Amino acid sequence: MTTFARGRQAWGECARCGEKRLLRTLVEDGYIVGLLVCPDCYEPKHPQERLPKVADAMALRKPAPELSEPPGEGIARFLIWTGLASAPDTDNSWSAVMWAPTLNLFVAVAQSGTGNRVMTSPDSLNWTLRVAATLNAWRALIYAEELALLVAVSDDGTGDRVMTSVDGVNWVSQASAADNEWTSIAWSPFLGLFAAVSSDGTGNRVMTSTNGIDWTTQVSAADNAWQSIVWSPELGLFVAVSNTGTGDRVMTSPDGVTWTSQASAVDNSWVSVAWAPEIGLFASVSSDGSGAGVMTSPDGVNWTEQVAAVDNTWSAVAWSPELGLFVAVADSGVGDQVMTSPDGVIWTSQPSADTGTGWQSIVWSPELGAFAVVFGNQVMYSVAVVSPPLVFDELGKLVAGGSYVGAGGSGESVSEGLSWVTANTPVDQFWFAIAWSPELGLFAAVAPNGIGNTVMTSPDGINWTDRVPATNNQWEAIAWAPALGLFAAVSTSGTGDRVMTSSDGITWTSQVSASDDTWDGIAWSPSLGLFAAVSSSNGVVMTSPDGINWTLQTAASTNFWYAIAWSPLLGLFAAVSNDGTGDRVMTSPDGVNWTSQASASDNIWTGIAWSPELSLFAAVSIAGGPGGLVMTSPDGINWTSRVAADAYNWFGIAWSPEFGLFAAVATAGTSDSIMTSPDGINWTSETTPENRACRAIAWSPSLGMFAAVTGDSATDQVVHSVGTP
Numbered sequence: 001m002t003t004f005a006r007g008r009q010a011w012g013e014c015a016r017c018g019e020k021r022l023l024r025t026l027v028e029d030g031y032i033v034g035l036l037v038c039p040d041c042y043e044p045k046h047p048q049e050r051l052p053k054v055a056d057a058m059a060l061r062k063p064a065p066e067l068s069e070p071p072g073e074g075i076a077r078f079l080i081w082t083g084l085a086s087a088p089d090t091d092n093s094w095s096a097v098m099w100a101p102t103l104n105l106f107v108a109v110a111q112s113g114t115g116n117r118v119m120t121s122p123d124s125l126n127w128t129l130r131v132a133a134t135l136n137a138w139r140a141l142i143y144a145e146e147l148a149l150l151v152a153v154s155d156d157g158t159g160d161r162v163m164t165s166v167d168g169v170n171w172v173s174q175a176s177a178a179d180n181e182w183t184s185i186a187w188s189p190f191l192g193l194f195a196a197v198s199s200d201g202t203g204n205r206v207m208t209s210t211n212g213i214d215w216t217t218q219v220s221a222a223d224n225a226w227q228s229i230v231w232s233p234e235l236g237l238f239v240a241v242s243n244t245g246t247g248d249r250v251m252t253s254p255d256g257v258t259w260t261s262q263a264s265a266v267d268n269s270w271v272s273v274a275w276a277p278e279i280g281l282f283a284s285v286s287s288d289g290s291g292a293g294v295m296t297s298p299d300g301v302n303w304t305e306q307v308a309a310v311d312n313t314w315s316a317v318a319w320s321p322e323l324g325l326f327v328a329v330a331d332s333g334v335g336d337q338v339m340t341s342p343d344g345v346i347w348t349s350q351p352s353a354d355t356g357t358g359w360q361s362i363v364w365s366p367e368l369g370a371f372a373v374v375f376g377n378q379v380m381y382s383v384a385v386v387s388p389p390l391v392f393d394e395l396g397k398l399v400a401g402g403s404y405v406g407a408g409g410s411g412e413s414v415s416e417g418l419s420w421v422t423a424n425t426p427v428d429q430f431w432f433a434i435a436w437s438p439e440l441g442l443f444a445a446v447a448p449n450g451i452g453n454t455v456m457t458s459p460d461g462i463n464w465t466d467r468v469p470a471t472n473n474q475w476e477a478i479a480w481a482p483a484l485g486l487f488a489a490v491s492t493s494g495t496g497d498r499v500m501t502s503s504d505g506i507t508w509t510s511q512v513s514a515s516d517d518t519w520d521g522i523a524w525s526p527s528l529g530l531f532a533a534v535s536s537s538n539g540v541v542m543t544s545p546d547g548i549n550w551t552l553q554t555a556a557s558t559n560f561w562y563a564i565a566w567s568p569l570l571g572l573f574a575a576v577s578n579d580g581t582g583d584r585v586m587t588s589p590d591g592v593n594w595t596s597q598a599s600a601s602d603n604i605w606t607g608i609a610w611s612p613e614l615s616l617f618a619a620v621s622i623a624g625g626p627g628g629l630v631m632t633s634p635d636g637i638n639w640t641s642r643v644a645a646d647a648y649n650w651f652g653i654a655w656s657p658e659f660g661l662f663a664a665v666a667t668a669g670t671s672d673s674i675m676t677s678p679d680g681i682n683w684t685s686e687t688t689p690e691n692r693a694c695r696a697i698a699w700s701p702s703l704g705m706f707a708a709v710t711g712d713s714a715t716d717q718v719v720h721s722v723g724t725p
Contacts, residue, residue, distance in 0.1 A: 016041035092117065094374035099365040100143040100150060100168060106365065107168040108374050109138035109152050118152075120168045124365070124372040124381035133163035133173035144187040144194065144212070151212040153196050155181035162196075164212045177207035177215035186229045186238060188256065195256040197226035197240045206240075208256045221251035221259040232275045232282070232300065239300040241284045243269035250284075252300045265295035265305040276319040276326065276344070283344040285314035285328045294328075296344040309339035309349035313358065318371065320364045327382075329373055331358030334439050418725050420674060420688045423718040426466035427453045431709035431717055434698045435487065437480045437505065441702060444505040445709045445718075446489050448474035455489075457505040461700065461707040461720040470500035470510035477563075481524040481531065481547065488547040490519035490533045499533075501547040514542035514552040521563040525591065527571055532591040534561035534575045541575075543591040556586035556594040565608045567636065569615055574636040576605035576619045585619075587636045600641040601627025607653040607696075611680070613660060618642075618680040620650035620664045630664075632680040645675035645683040652696035658704060659725050665694030665708045674708065676725070692719050 012026050013019065015035040026036040029043060037043075092113035099106055106124055109132070110117040116129035117138055132138065136154035143150050150168055153176070154161040161176035176182065180198035187194055194212055197220070198205040205220035220226065224242035231238055238256055241264070242249040249264035264270065268286035275282055282297045285308070293308025308314065312330035319326055326344055330337040337359050338350040359375040371382040425431070429447035436443050443461055446469070447454040454475055455467040469475060473491035480487050487505055490513070491498040498513035513519065517535040519542070524531055531544045539558030544550045555561060559577035566573055573591055576599070577584040584599035599605065603621035610617055617633045629644035644650060648666035655662050662680055666673045672685040673692050688694075697708040706721040 012036055014038040014041055092119075092377055094119075094360065094377065094379070095138065096140045096152075096361040097363050097372050097374045097379075098141045098143050098150070099363050099367075099372070100145075101365075101367060102145055102148055103143075103168060104367060105168050106363070106372050107141065107143070107150055107165075108361075108379070109141050111137040111139065111155075118165075118168070118171060121372075121379075123368065124370060124379060127379060130169050131171070133171040134160050136161060136163075138163075139182065140184045140196075142185045142187050142194070144189075146189050146192070147212070149212050151185060151187075151194055151209075153182035153185050155183060155199070162209075162212070162215065174213050175215065177217040178204050180205065180207075182207070183226065184228045184240070186231045188231045188233075188238065190233060190236060191256060193256050195229060195231075195238050195253070197229045199225035199227065199243075206253075206256070206259060218257050219259065221261040222248050224249060224251075226251075227270065228272045228284070230273050230275050230282070232277075234277050234280065235300065237300050239273055239275070239282055239297075241270035241273045243271055243287065250297075250300070250303060262301050263303065265303040266292050268292060268295075270295070271314070272316045272328075274317045274319045274326065276321075278321055278324060279343060281344045283317055283319075283326050283328075283341070285317045287313045287315060287331065294341075294344070294347060306345055307347065309347040310336050312337065312339075314339075315358060315360055316362045318362045318364050320366075320371070322364075322366055322369065327362060327364075327371055329359035329362050329375075331360070418676070418686060419722045420686060420719050421722055422689045422692070423458075423462045423464065423720055425464050425717040426456055428717070429454060429456075430711035431456075431695060432476045432711070433478045433489075433696045434707060434709045435478045435480045436698045436700045436707075437482075437487065438700075438702060439482055439485060440505060442505050443698065443700065443707055444478060444480075444487050444502075445696075446475035446478050448476050448492065455505075455508060458707075458718075461703060461705050461718065464718065467506055467508065470508040471497050473498060473500075475500070476520050477522045477533070479522045479524045479531065481526075483526060483529060484547060486547050488522060488524075488531055488544075490522045492518040492520065492536075499544075499547070499550060511548050512550065514550040515540060517542075521561065521575065523564040523566045523573065525566045525568075525573065527566075527568055528591060530591050532564060532566075532573050532588070534564045536560035536562055536578070541588075541591065541594065553592050554594070556596040557583055559584060559586075561586070562606055563608045563619075565610045565617065567610045567612075567617065569612060570636060572636050574608060574610075574617050574633075576608050578604040578606060578622070585633075585636070585639060597637050598639065600631035600639040603627055603629065603631075605631075606649075606651045607664070609653040609655045609662065611655040611657075611662065613655075613657055614679060616680050618653060618655075618662050618664075618677075620644070620653050622649040622651075623647045623668075630677075630680070630683065642681055643683070645685040646672060648673065650675075652694065652708065654697045654699045654706065656699045656701075656706065658701055661725055663697055663699075663706050663708075663721075665697045665719075667693040667695060667711065674719070678725075688719060694719055 029035040092110040095111045097108040106121045117132035118130035119127045121127040136157040141152035150165045160173045162174040163171045165171045180201040185196040194209045204217040206218040207215045209215045224245035229240040238253045248261040250262040251259045253259045268289035273284040292305045294306040295303045297303045313332040315331040317328040326341045336349045339347045341347045362373045373380045434445040443458045453466040456464045458464040473494035478489040487502045497510045499511040500508045502508045518537045522533040539555040541553040542550045559580035564575040573588045583596040585597040588594045605621045608619040628641040630642035631639045633639045648668045650666045653664040662677045674686040675683045677683045694708040708719045710717045
């Protein structure tokens with residue numbers, strides 16, 4: 001089992017004697033800046049010597065996990081964003097976040113808010129508000145580890161546009177060199193110098209300080225609206241980027257005093273720049289530009305235009321040495337506000353929660369192995385994932401790769417393996433179905449019993465809120481349509497109103513069903529732009545292109561059709577039934593014309609899911625039938641019986657592309673009511689909270705989480721996954 005060392009469990013080597021020791025026991029050498037040595041090899045700094053920082057490949061201060069291949073060579077990386085939560089004060093607009101390693105603390109500053117325009121967190125999960133020195137619009141901050149000092153700059157205020165803190169808690173106002181709109185700040189350990197840049201002012205759009213207290217204006221290379229600045233120790237160079245100017249939206253300086261204009265790759269609105277020492281590259285992102293949302297440079301002088309993953313309004317970029325990865329976040333986009341690159345050239349869009357608010361700032365914590373992002377009044381952190389590249393054949397079937405290992409954010413070593421825990425629900429209901437909306441960043445679940453609270457939603461699978469349904473029908477299935485931005489749920493009771501829809505999971509609207517049949521399953525086809533619902537009565541199906549107008553269709557037979565799924569690769573709906581003789585599957589290419597298919601056995605089939613990576617349907621059934629409790633099919637027509645992990649009543653099944661894993665849930669079992677399979681053939685019992693009668697399960701890519709709902713009489717009626725397989 002692979003284990004990744006993080007924080008207190010990380011190992012390093014003494015740069016002098018080569019002895020392997022715990023990283024936390026090594027100290028920074030006093031004689032040669034940047035070397036980590038054991039206490040026995042430590043040499044004190046000579047007062048007359050100030051040697052440059054040395055890059056030593058023998059001893060990395062914050063080592064990456066040992067990978068089978070070097071960064072950027074065949075290693076696919078992606079991030080799962082989780083921990084989405086409101087910051088402690090809802091009227092703030094958080095603009096920047098920084099990690100202070102010696103304090104083991106995230107620190108964020110805000111442009112707005114009453115008094116508390118600073119917040120801190122040791123883990124990116126639990127945040128505490130702090131009182132800023134003044135009620136300025138704080139735009140950026142930096143941590144100078146050598147001075148053990150946090151410094152923040154503001155774009156408003158009178159003579160006080162700087163504040164400092166030694167602990168992130170207590171802040172002191174400092175006199176700024178000028179009342180410019182200061183937008184970004186960087187620290188050079190070698191020069192012992194802070195440098196801040198401004199978006200306005202005449203000939204004074206840079207200010208510098210050796211201590212964060214006494215500031216001096218410097219002449220910028222041009223009076224552009226400078227947005228971001230970074231220091232490269234390896235090049236001994238400050239680099240700043242701007243969102244205005246003609247052909248000169250970059251400037252560089254070796255000392256923070258003398259600045260030189262450099263030709264930008266294109267005249268985009270460059271808003272953020274980062275340096276990657278491991279690959280010797282600057283990367284800058286833009287808030288505009290069609291395609292050319294990135295530019296890179298090995299020296300700060302010669303810049304090359306690169307193609308962004310999508311044309312979002314990119315707002316910030318950061319580098320993770322441990323992952324060998326640039327990560328950029330955007331102020332716009334739906335479910336794609338993150339892109340990553342191992343080399344600054346090839347950028348890949350990554351799934352992200354749709355927060356409804358533009359992401360503003362990102363920082364990496366080596367000690368926690370996590371990124372933290374601030375935006376609006378919210379915070380999000382990442383779990384980093386490293387995997388071999390996925391290889392698909394011409395039909396889109398996964399043929400190689402796909403192993404998944406995670407890096408944790410706890411500061412301790414993290415091993416592979418899923419674990420399952422419960423989460424409290426707002427009301428005690430018999431929850432029947434659950435769906436995930438990537439666009440809303442929201443789980444929604446429905447129940448067949450209860451009055452006025454048979455819907456609940458959650459942004460993280462942990463914290464749930466009850467919602468009022470359109471009617472008090474027996475709601476049994478739910479699906480999300482990304483193209484419509486709509487949840488649709490179906491019911492087995494009600495008069496002419498057995499459908500309800502919602503664009504946000506909160507407010508639900510009753511819709512006229514095609515008939516008053518017992519609707520048990522629903523699925524969405526992106527290719528057809530069509531909902532299809534199946535019924536366990538009268539051999540009928542109903543379809544809708546919008547969730548509002550429904551049309552009755554004829555099923556392949558009068559079986560009790562219970563669940564339905566769509567395969568984009570096959571262009572096919574497949575539904576399963578809990579009765580019938582040898583024909584408990586039916587398929588349709590359009591939702592209108594249905595064909596009976598031979599089931600693997602006459603079991604009581606209750607759930608079905610499609611895996612694009614395996615090119616496989618998998619269905620589960622209740623115990624007691626004549627065949628295996630799982631059946632699989634590559635085409636929806638030819639089905640093969642499979643043996644389940646246990647002889648339980650399996651009801652729900654879901655597929656995780658990121659984990660490469662099916663997960664199925666049962667309404668029976670002691671501490672093993674969930675089973676998983678990487679191929680649909682070999683199934684393994686998972687250790688789950690005791691006596692959880694799970695009914696349905698859904699996967700959230702952005703949270704990296706399975707969430708299952710139960711019908712237990714308890715307050716913890718959600719079971720969700722933690723970790724990775």
